[in-house]
Amino acid sequence: MILVLAESAIELVPREIWSHPAVASDARRRGKRPGEILLDRARHHPAMAGLEDGARRGRPDIVHQVLLVFQYSLLNRRGLGRVYIHTRGDYIIQVKPQTRIPKNYNNFVSLMEQLYALGRAPPHGDSLMELHRGSLAGLLEQLGGRWVVLHERGARRRFAELGAALLNSVVVVGGFPHGDFSNRWVLEKAEAVYSVGDEPLDAAQAVCRAVAAAEASAGLI
Amino acid sequence: MILVLAESAIELVPREIWSHPAVASDARRRGKRPGEILLDRARHHPAMAGLEDGARRGRPDIVHQVLLVFQYSLLNRRGLGRVYIHTRGDYIIQVKPQTRIPKNYNNFVSLMEQLYALGRAPPHGDSLMELHRGSLAGLLEQLGGRWVVLHERGARRRFAELGAALLNSVVVVGGFPHGDFSNRWVLEKAEAVYSVGDEPLDAAQAVCRAVAAAEASAGLI
Structure with a gap:
């Protein structure tokens, strides 16, 4: 099979929300740049409201x-x-x-x-x-x-x-x-x-x- | 069925390792006391070496x-x-x-x-x-x-x-x-x-x- x-x-955090506080603080906490971390609804929900097709990401x-x-x-x-x-x-x-x-x-x-x-x-x-x-x-x-x-x-x-x-x-x-x-x-x-x-x-x-x-x-x- | x-x-972190650095830093990062967080091999491995039956916890x-x-x-x-x-x-x-x-x-x-x-x-x-x-x-x-x-x-x-x-x-x-x-x-x-x-x-x-x-x-x- x-x-x-x-x-x-699954995707890296898209550029358009790199500066959102929810993303920036998560990245800082993990010692990474925003563009290097996975987009995660459980961590970045506040930043995802404006994302196109956000419910499926x-x-x-x-x-x-x-x-x-x-x-x-x-x-x-x-x-x-x-x-x-x-x-x-x-x-x-x-x-x-x-x-x-x-x-x-x-x-x-x-x-x-x-x-x-x-x-x-x-x-x-x-x-x-x-x-x-x-x-x-x-x-x-x-x-x-x-x-x-x-x-x-x-x-x-x-x-x-x-x-x-x-x-x-x-x-x-x-x-x-x-x-x-x-x-x-x-x-x-x-x-x-x-x-x-x-x-x-x-x-x-x-x-x-x-x-x-x-x-x-x-x-x- | x-x-x-x-x-x-699954258990809370046992008292004997509350003060271990791996536990203390994890608890601090999460704004909790060591006795309030779950023991997690992925986060507390260094602290678990001396734990009784540690491989099954x-x-x-x-x-x-x-x-x-x-x-x-x-x-x-x-x-x-x-x-x-x-x-x-x-x-x-x-x-x-x-x-x-x-x-x-x-x-x-x-x-x-x-x-x-x-x-x-x-x-x-x-x-x-x-x-x-x-x-x-x-x-x-x-x-x-x-x-x-x-x-x-x-x-x-x-x-x-x-x-x-x-x-x-x-x-x-x-x-x-x-x-x-x-x-x-x-x-x-x-x-x-x-x-x-x-x-x-x-x-x-x-x-x-x-x-x-x-x-x-x-x-x-």
């Missing part, structure tokens, strides 16, 4: 949760999975399967800030994570041009069927807190759109069930 | 991850689940199903510190979470005296069978980062001990699959 977390709400916790669910899964540990993070503003984060994502959120944030600063992590030796410019369309093309989407309005499948369908697919999940894909074509050109249950699930919940279904299908659980 | 996260690695992120997986699940949202946190040092944290756990880890830590300070959260109105003294044995007795355990050395069951077995059970999962239950009787007196896959899983991974299996069994996914 290749998981693509799309339009993920500043949620690195979504990426953290999904990476924890995926990287520590049996699917990934058995070499049957790979995850790519496509971000708002068109960056692609590649994560090698053996990458142990920090379980502590603050350590994860520091790792992501290093990644944005250097384009790779760790700074030396074999890179485990890499960041480069890239569009969602380009990534999906690179991954073979065929994908399925997990979406609240998708078709319901029995759990076992869903697992079989996802195990060998490129699976796109939205990495944003609210609303829908800005890239409408992701849904329109998908080979299939599946829902997981009858209610909207956040990204980590959807990925948890997709991975469990694929693992059950592969006989891992 | 009633989930009991047992011997969870100071991991509130484990409780956070499990609560996120459980509280935002379809199982819980449909009223088919309930979670209790039993902590190291014998506290019991009760969490009402409608409790929306903060997705941001730092906000979660603040909520837990309020809970330890006041015994409840939020401070006024209907409480959503409550903390009180209590043993694991007392809790399991209160919940009917019959339980199953998820454990790496448990019996493997097909995913569908596991779901059916867990859906209407009290399910105990270890809330500690390493090692095994200190309460050996938890395993010895359990009605059944199940494993999820052939490799050890961290608590959140085990709970993610247990919940997905129970949901599939209940026809929710």
Whole structure:
């Protein structure tokens, strides 16, 4: 299963709010410049009111949760999975399967800030994570041009069927807190759109069930 | 499904290390006294070297991850689940199903510190979470005296069978980062001990699959 977390709400603090007190004090506290820290709704909420599309931005916790669910899964540990993070503003984060994502959120944030600063992590030796410019369309093309989407309005499948369908697919999940894909074509050109249950699930919940279904299908659980 | 996260690695900083620089500076930075903040391996590692059983302490992120997986699940949202946190040092944290756990880890830590300070959260109105003294044995007795355990050395069951077995059970999962239950009787007196896959899983991974299996069994996914 290749998981693509799309339009993920992770980015460095945009220039237009560098001088906002909520941002400046957070950066100073952490000994960094405002442009070097991740935008975080939990810390920078007062500064985000005027940001375009602000409700869908500043949620690195979504990426953290999904990476924890995926990287520590049996699917990934058995070499049957790979995850790519496509971000708002068109960056692609590649994560090698053996990458142990920090379980502590603050350590994860520091790792992501290093990644944005250097384009790779760790700074030396074999890179485990890499960041480069890239569009969602380009990534999906690179991954073979065929994908399925997990979406609240998708078709319901029995759990076992869903697992079989996802195990060998490129699976796109939205990495944003609210609303829908800005890239409408992701849904329109998908080979299939599946829902997981009858209610909207956040990204980590959807990925948890997709991975469990694929693992059950592969006989891992 | 009633989930009991047992011997969870969450506690306030113990008195013996209040004066350690790593603790004192963290408390000062957060405007709190050392005895009011959660012990956190990611922040207080230098202070924990001499702590008894230190390798199994100071991991509130484990409780956070499990609560996120459980509280935002379809199982819980449909009223088919309930979670209790039993902590190291014998506290019991009760969490009402409608409790929306903060997705941001730092906000979660603040909520837990309020809970330890006041015994409840939020401070006024209907409480959503409550903390009180209590043993694991007392809790399991209160919940009917019959339980199953998820454990790496448990019996493997097909995913569908596991779901059916867990859906209407009290399910105990270890809330500690390493090692095994200190309460050996938890395993010895359990009605059944199940494993999820052939490799050890961290608590959140085990709970993610247990919940997905129970949901599939209940026809929710």
